Amino acid sequence: MDENVFDQKMPRRSFLDWLIRGGLFATLAGMLAPALAYLWPVTHRGPATGMAEIGREDEIPVGGSKKMVTGGTTLLVVRTAKEFRAFSAVCTHLGCIVFWDSQKNQIACPCHAGFFDLDGHVVAGPPPRPLQVYPVQVMDGKVFVKL
Ligand code: FES
Structure with missing residues (x-):
């Protein structure tokens, strides 16, 4: 052998x-x-690069919201009757994490009673600047945010 x-x-x-x-x-x-x-073609493989997938469209009910950390950014995504809106969830005052107050239809900061509208503008409280707003795209039933 x-x-x-x-x-x-x-x-x-x-x-x-x-x-x-x-x-x-x-x-x-x-x-x-x-x-x-x-x-x-972009439509065959999803949105452009730099877009973070937030989840399925039906995961966030109308009037509801979702918070998540993606790409090192803490996001608050709010679904209105017309569209999705995405914001940095970090308050511009001292950095607390904001939340969607569906009763007041505003974004609220729990630390010092700061409030923001759906354009991210300060409505009340001590925050010195608006929240950063991110573009949102819905494609094939999925929600994407451009970071
Ligand atoms: S940290 Fe948000 S209002 Fe102060």
Whole structure:
């Protein structure tokens, strides 16, 4: 019985040819995949880059909200009868996390009674600046926020 079974099944030269061809194929595939992904129509693969998926549209009822941390940003997404609105959930006063007060139809800060409207503008309290507002896009039943 021969000790070197490998040499019997595949000569060294064939193995090296196979290895080089495989490496070339992997390199070409690695170069072509991003180019094809770039050229593929956006509507077939989702929203533009920089968009964070918040969840399904039906997860947030009309008049409701959702808080989440994505991409290092704490977001508050509010669903009105007409649209979704997204804000930084960090209060511009001293950084407390705001929440959606559906009774008052305002964004409220629990720390010092700061209130913001649905454009992020300060309505009452000590916050010195409006909340940062982020663009929202709904696509195929999913909600995305551009960070
Ligand atoms: S931290 Fe929000 S009002 Fe002070």
